[in-house]
Structures are given as structure tokens and as C-alpha cells.
Amino acid sequence: MAILEAKNIVKRFGGVTALSNGNITCREGKITGLLGTNGSGKSTISKIITGVYLPDGGTITYQGKEVAFRDPIEAKRAGIVMAFQNLSLIPDLTVWQNVVLSFEQRKGVFLDNQAAREKTRELIDQFVPGFDIERKVIQLNSSEKQIVEIIKAISEEPRLLILDEPTAALEQAQVKALFWYMKKLASEGVAIIFTSHRMGEIMEICDDIVVFNNGKNTGSIDFEKDGKNQDEIIGLITGDIEGTSEKHKNEDISEETKFEVKDLQYQEILKHINLSVKKGEVLGVGGLQGQGQVELMLALAGNYKKIKGQAILDGKEISLKSPKTTIREGIVFVPGDRQTEGLMMQDSVYQNMIMPKLAMKKQPLFTPVKKYQKEAEEVVKILSIKTDTIDQKVNNLSGGNQQKVVVGKWIPFDINVLLLSDPAKGVDIGAKQDLYDFVLKLAKEKGISVILYASDNEELVDYCNRVMVMYEGSIIKELSGDDITNANITKASLNLPEGERKEMEA
Structure with missing residues (x-):
């Protein structure tokens, strides 16, 4: 029996359509796998x-x-609970305080803390x-935090439980325990939506699947009726889009190696990374989100002091242990989260553009304002940034123009390596094309x-000469030439055993 049906759901964020036709049905006592690539909806x-967003169209029964739940509290009271991948925990509260937060039991007029x-x-x-359980969340490691997030959701005794990538941070024994508990809940009639990029987990735990691609359904499979066909699932995930993307990549690449790293390691996050990029080449970094791609970009930008390994630029060994050092070497970083990492939102276009220069040690005694203003105006012209004046605050610009400012502030520098971490995320199609056209021209x-991490595989297909696919902090596959396709990136991202991968490609 269906406990929930979402039909023809539409959701827009500004000019970006995240969902154009979203449909999913959940049945009592069944575990439904929700699959799709990054950004699929x-x-x-x-x-x-769960009431975090209101839909712009469609119905939920x-x-x-x-x-139409107005907020997560209203959804929870109706019996729908979600354990988020981006954790909803409060760091300064203890484990048990987080678990019962908003649903505390009372003993008379007092909270029943013992219960x-x-x-x-x-x-x-x-x-x-x-x-x-008396430890504060801020003291926990990533797997412990994820467990607390799951426990918090389970404690509310939901009728529909949504688990968003719950196993990404868990150890094998913890995954096994989670699956046991999921089956227990299902046997009690609870409906579960389980999101995972790990095909083995989907095949093991799910009763059926629903697949999303580019904001709409590409299909669904009832395992009980139709069996489990991995080829069919992969086809639904990748979609019928092979060969439809127009490629805009530089073909004439120098054979000269510009930059390379050897045996790069950082804690348990980055594991023995080896990569090289040629002069004028665009090297892509792909894979499912959360596999170490962002940390790799930050490491190359000098964000981690305790990094291990060797970095070589133009044949000379350099240090990657501070951003100032890497910037002086011409290695500059463009983050994807422009609002929190790339810009000072309350400052002007001009102030954002000159900030990297002002932060460097070697500065003239008096700031050459006229020179810097002219440079900023030239950047605005080069990147077609839509602003009335360089004195306009960046928070008044569109997302695409904000991202152009993030890139533009580095143009006056002598750039050797440009690090782009999901630079077009949340940017409209026109601004995205302008951005990449400029990068390719550079x-x-x-x-x-250029080293480009993109959560959208099509950006890697369109613009990269080679693509490295990451999985759990390691590079597990390199693709080049005609092998750079959405399907091949997706297959490598799932880290299927080699035999199964060859079988699917046959």
C-alpha cells in the first residue's frame, strides 16, 4: 500500500530548475532506492x-x-523524518540532547532528561x-556524527524515513548494523527512502528503485516483480544522453608537464594522490560528491599545513602548505561556494577584486587606487560582468555574475595553475558558457x-582533456579522449568490480 505519492513535482531556484517532473511512490514496509547522478534532483x-522546500508545482499525497508541509517540524509531526547528509546537528549540544531536540519528553513541568x-x-x-552519549557533537568524528543523525531520525518513530547518503561516512560494521535496523523498521511497516551511490548497497537492501536525471524521472524498477538488472539501472542513471553534448575543449595541448604532485596525502581524506597536468591542459576531477574532490582542490591551493607529498611546478619543487605560498607560485583557487568562500558579499565588485593583492606581503607604500580601479574595469569588460559600476555591492549581482567576480579577481595575477572547484554550480546556462569560454581562452x-572539479559530469565531458575519477579519497580511474563520456564517468564513480564493469560495457 502506498503511503506517499509525489507527482509532477517542480522546483525552481531563481533561474535554475532543480526539478521539472519529479515523481516517487513509497509503500509501507518497503525500502525504495532513490538514485541519480549529482544534481539530478x-x-x-x-x-x-520533508518540508524543507515548498514545491512550485505538483502534488504530494x-x-x-x-x-504541503511548510517546515520539517510539521512533516515530523505527520510521521515523515529525514536524516540529512549535510548534518542537522548542533555541535555544542551532547549526543542525547541532539537526539531529543524539539521532541523532548516532560515529567510534569520539567524535561525528563533521564528518559x-x-x-x-x-x-x-x-x-x-x-x-x-554525554559527549558533545563537536568532539565526534564523521562516522559518529552520521550515526547520531540517523539515531535522531529513528528516535522520532517515523512512518516514512528518508536516509540521504547515510553510509557515506560509516564503517563496514556500522553499515551492516544500519541495514539490520532498516529491515527491522520495514518489517514493522515503516516506508524508507534510501539514497546511495553504492550499487552494492542498492542491490542488497532495496525492494525497488526510482531514478532521477536532470530533475525528472528516467524510470523505476520493482525488484520483486522485475528482478535486479545492474545494466538497466546504470542506463537509467546515465540517461540517454550519449553524444548529445557539444564539446568545447582545447585540442592542441603542449607535451610539457606544467604541474604535478606525487604521493599526496592528507589525514584519511586524501590517499596517495598522483597527478600531472600539462601546459594549456584542462584536467578534470570527477566522481560522486564527497569522495575527496573538494579536499584535493583545497590541498593544491595550500589550505592544509599537515599535507604530505611532493609538488613540482615547472620542474621546481614547491611547498603547498600555505595559500600565500601557492598564490606567489601562481596557483590560484576558485571555490564553488561563492557566498561563503569566494566573496565578501557586502563589499563592492572593486573591493572584492583587489582583496587578493592587499593580502599579499609585497605591497607599495600607498595603494595605487587608480591602477587597481582600471584593472577592475577591464576585468568587468573581459568577463562581461553585468554591473552598473565597479562600486556596486556583489550581493546585488546575479549568481552567474558573482561567480565571474570570483574568477576575475585573479586575472591581474600571473597564473600558472587555475584550480576550479565546481565553479558553475548554481549558475545559469549563459553565465556558465561565458565562464568556461574564458577559462579555455586562458x-x-x-x-x-587548469584543474577542474565539477559535480556535473557534462562539464567534465565538454571541457576536459583528461578526467580523473575519485572514490573515497583515491584516484581510481583516468579517462581521456573519446572515453570521456557521462556513462564512463558514472560507471567509474560507482567503483564497480572490474569484471562487472566490463560486462556492462560489452
Whole structure:
């Protein structure tokens, strides 16, 4: 029996359509796999179901009644709960305080803290026996935090439980415990939506799947009726889009190696990374989100002091242990999160453009304002930044123009390596094309080497000469030439055993 049906769901964020036709049906006592590549709409429809977002179109029917939850609290009271991949925990509260937050039990006029502790301990012992629930969340590692997030959701005794990439940070034993508990909940009639990029987990735990691609459904499979066909699932995930993308990449690449790193390591996040990029080449970094791509870009930008390994630029060994050092070497970084990492939102276009220069040690005694203003105006012209004046605050610009400012502030520098971390995320099609056209022009005319991480595989297909695919902090596959396709990147991202991968490609 269907407990929830979402039909024809539409969601727009500004000029970007995240969902154009989202559909999913969940049945009591069944575990439904929600699959799709990065940006396909999976998280968006989950957040609409749980009241984080309001839909712009479509209907949701829950327990036979049409609903439109205004916030997650309202959804929780109706029995719909989500454990988020981007954790919803409060760092300064203890484990048990996070678990019962907003749903505290009372004993008369007082909170029943003892009952809350006992409930938390009973649930968490299923995953990590003997776990100290008095510890603050800020003291936990990533897998422990994820367990607390899951326990928090389970503790609310949902009728529909949504698990968004719950196993990404868990150890094998913890995954096994989670699957046991999911089956237990399903046997009690709870409907579960399970999002995962790990094909083995989908095949093991799910009763059926729904696949999203580019904001709409590409299909669904009921395993009980139709069986489990991995080839069919991969086809639905990648979509029928092979060969439809127009490629805009530089073909004439120098054979000269511009930049390379050897045996790069950082904690348990980056594992023995080896890469090289040629002069004028665009090297792509792909894979499912959260596999170490962002950390790799930050490491190359000098963000980690305790990094291990060797870096060589133009044949000379350099240090990657501070941003100032890498900037002086001409290695500059463009983050994807422009609002929190790339810009000072309350400052002007001009102030944002000159900030990297002012932060460097070697500065003239008096700031050459007229010179810097002229440079900023030239950058605005080169990148076609739509602004009335360089004194306009960047928070008044569109997302695409904001991102152009993030890139533009580095143009006056002598760039050797340009690091782009998902630079077109949330940017409209026109601004995205302008951005990449400029990047390719820099690479071709000035011989700048580009390392591009993009969560959208099509950006890697369109613009990269080679693509490295990452999985759990390691590079597991390199693609080049005609092998750079959406399907091949997706298959490598899932890290299937080689035999299964060859079978699918046959």
C-alpha cells in the first residue's frame, strides 16, 4: 500500500530548475532506492517531501490526503523524518540532547532528561555499543556524527524515513548494523527512502528503485516483480544522453608537464594522490560528491599545513602548505561556494577584486587606487560582468555574475595553475558558457594549466582533456579522449568490480 505519492513535482531556484517532473511512490514496509547522478534532483525532492522546500508545482499525497508541509517540524509531526547528509546537528549540544531536540519528553513541568538519555542509549547501542552519549557533537568524528543523525531520525518513530547518503561516512560494521535496523523498521511497516551511490548497497537492501536525471524521472524498477538488472539501472542513471553534448575543449595541448604532485596525502581524506597536468591542459576531477574532490582542490591551493607529498611546478619543487605560498607560485583557487568562500558579499565588485593583492606581503607604500580601479574595469569588460559600476555591492549581482567576480579577481595575477572547484554550480546556462569560454581562452592563449572539479559530469565531458575519477579519497580511474563520456564517468564513480564493469560495457 502506498503511503506517499509525489507527482509532477517542480522546483525552481531563481533561474535554475532543480526539478521539472519529479515523481516517487513509497509503500509501507518497503525500502525504495532513490538514485541519480549529482544534481539530478534527489535531495531536492526529499527536502520537498520533508518540508524543507515548498514545491512550485505538483502534488504530494500522504496517507491518502494531499499535503504541503511548510517546515520539517510539521512533516515530523505527520510521521515523515529525514536524516540529512549535510548534518542537522548542533555541535555544542551532547549526543542525547541532539537526539531529543524539539521532541523532548516532560515529567510534569520539567524535561525528563533521564528518559531521554535511556532512549538515546538504547538506540545507539544498536550501532555502537557503549557509546558515550554525554559527549558533545563537536568532539565526534564523521562516522559518529552520521550515526547520531540517523539515531535522531529513528528516535522520532517515523512512518516514512528518508536516509540521504547515510553510509557515506560509516564503517563496514556500522553499515551492516544500519541495514539490520532498516529491515527491522520495514518489517514493522515503516516506508524508507534510501539514497546511495553504492550499487552494492542498492542491490542488497532495496525492494525497488526510482531514478532521477536532470530533475525528472528516467524510470523505476520493482525488484520483486522485475528482478535486479545492474545494466538497466546504470542506463537509467546515465540517461540517454550519449553524444548529445557539444564539446568545447582545447585540442592542441603542449607535451610539457606544467604541474604535478606525487604521493599526496592528507589525514584519511586524501590517499596517495598522483597527478600531472600539462601546459594549456584542462584536467578534470570527477566522481560522486564527497569522495575527496573538494579536499584535493583545497590541498593544491595550500589550505592544509599537515599535507604530505611532493609538488613540482615547472620542474621546481614547491611547498603547498600555505595559500600565500601557492598564490606567489601562481596557483590560484576558485571555490564553488561563492557566498561563503569566494566573496565578501557586502563589499563592492572593486573591493572584492583587489582583496587578493592587499593580502599579499609585497605591497607599495600607498595603494595605487587608480591602477587597481582600471584593472577592475577591464576585468568587468573581459568577463562581461553585468554591473552598473565597479562600486556596486556583489550581493546585488546575479549568481552567474558573482561567480565571474570570483574568477576575475585573479586575472591581474600571473597564473600558472587555475584550480576550479565546481565553479558553475548554481549558475545559469549563459553565465556558465561565458565562464568556461574564458577559462579555455586562458588555457589556450596563455598556456595556463587548469584543474577542474565539477559535480556535473557534462562539464567534465565538454571541457576536459583528461578526467580523473575519485572514490573515497583515491584516484581510481583516468579517462581521456573519446572515453570521456557521462556513462564512463558514472560507471567509474560507482567503483564497480572490474569484471562487472566490463560486462556492462560489452
